[in-house]
Amino acid sequence: MSENEVVVEAWNTVLFDKFTRFKHLLIAGLAGYSDEVFSRRLYPAGARVLDVGCGFGDSAQRLASAVGPAGQAVGVDCAERFIQAAEQDARAAGISNVSFFAADVQQDNLRGPYDHIFARFGTMFFMNPGAALLNIRRALKPGGVFTQIVWRKREDNPWLHDAELRVREIVPVVSHEDSDAVHCGPGPFSMAGPDMVSAMMQGTGYRGVTFERYDTDICIGRDVDEAVEFAMALGPAGEIIRLAGEEGERLKPRVVAALRETLAKFRRSDGVWGPSSAWIISARNPAPH
Numbered sequence: 001m002s003e004n005e006v007v008v009e010a011w012n013t014v015l016f017d018k019f020t021r022f023k024h025l026l027i028a029g030l031a032g033y034s035d036e037v038f039s040r041r042l043y044p045a046g047a048r049v050l051d052v053g054c055g056f057g058d059s060a061q062r063l064a065s066a067v068g069p070a071g072q073a074v075g076v077d078c079a080e081r082f083i084q085a086a087e088q089d090a091r092a093a094g095i096s097n098v099s100f101f102a103a104d105v106q107q108d109n110l111r112g113p114y115d116h117i118f119a120r121f122g123t124m125f126f127m128n129p130g131a132a133l134l135n136i137r138r139a140l141k142p143g144g145v146f147t148q149i150v151w152r153k154r155e156d157n158p159w160l161h162d163a164e165l166r167v168r169e170i171v172p173v174v175s176h177e178d179s180d181a182v183h184c185g186p187g188p189f190s191m192a193g194p195d196m197v198s199a200m201m202q203g204t205g206y207r208g209v210t211f212e213r214y215d216t217d218i219c220i221g222r223d224v225d226e227a228v229e230f231a232m233a234l235g236p237a238g239e240i241i242r243l244a245g246e247e248g249e250r251l252k253p254r255v256v257a258a259l260r261e262t263l264a265k266f267r268r269s270d271g272v273w274g275p276s277s278a279w280i281i282s283a284r285n286p287a288p289h
C-alpha cells in the first residue's frame with residue numbers, strides 16, 4: 001500500500017468512524033470559520049464552485065445555497081464513505097444543485113473548470129501538497145479564486161495543543177514511520193507557516209496570495225466528559241494514543257484524568273469552548289497574457 005493509499009484508508013475507516021461519532025461537534029464547531037468566509041458573499045448566483053475535502057458536505061450545501069438554482073456546488077473527498085454520507089444528507093435536505101464525487105485531489109480529474117474553489121480544513125493532509133495545489137489550480141477558470149482555511153500554529157490552538165502536551169507527558173510517542181497503523185497524513189498544522197505555504201502556492205502558479213488570521217472559539221464538547229472523549233478520539237492527542245497501541249490503552253486512565261483537568265478550564269455555561277486560530281488564504285489562477 002502506497003503512502004497516499006494509507007492516508008485514504010485512514011479517512012475511509014478509523015477516521016470516518018470517529019468523525020461520524022462527533023459529527024454534531026465538528027459541523028457546528030467548524031462552521032464559525034466557513035460562516036466568516038460565506039458572509040463575504042464571494043460566491044455569486046450562477047457560479048460553479050468546488051469544495052475540496054468536503055467531508056459530510058455541510059459546506060457544499062451552503063455553497064449550493066449561495067450560488068442558487070442556476071449555479072452548482074460540487075464536493076470532492078478522498079473517502080468514499082464521506083461522499084456517501086454527504087449525498088445522503090443533501091438528499092434529505094432536498095438540495096438539488098449539489099453533487100459529490102470521490103477522488104484523490106493530488107492527481108485525479110477534478111471535473112473542472114470552476115469559477116471558485118473552497119476548502120475548509122481540507123488541504124492539510126496531502127502527502128504531496130504541491131501536486132494537490134497544482135491540480136486544484138488547473139481545475140480553476142482563469143481568474144478564478146481558491147479560498148482555503150487552514151489551522152495556524154499549534155500554540156494558538158490550545159483546544160488541540162494543550163491536550164497533546166498533556167498526552168505526550170504520559171504516553172510514549174510512536175511516529176507514523178514506526179507504525180503499521182493507517183494515519184491521517186501530515187497532520188492539522190502542516191500548512192500553518194505562511195512563508196512556506198505562500199512559496200508553495202506561488203511555485204504552483206497562483207498569484208495574489210493573501211493570508212488573513214481569523215480566531216474563534218469552537219465547541220469541543222457539551223460537557224467536560226464529551227470534550228475528553230473528543231480529544232481522545234481526534235486530533236494529535238488521540239493519534240498519539242492510537243499509535244501507541246497496547247501501551248496507549250494501558251495508560252488511558254491517566255490520560256483521561258489529565259485531560260479532564262486540562263480541558264475543564266474551557267468550560268462555559270453552554271459547553272466546552274476552546275480558543276482556535278486559522279488562516280483564511282486566498283489566491284487566484286492568473287488569466288493568460
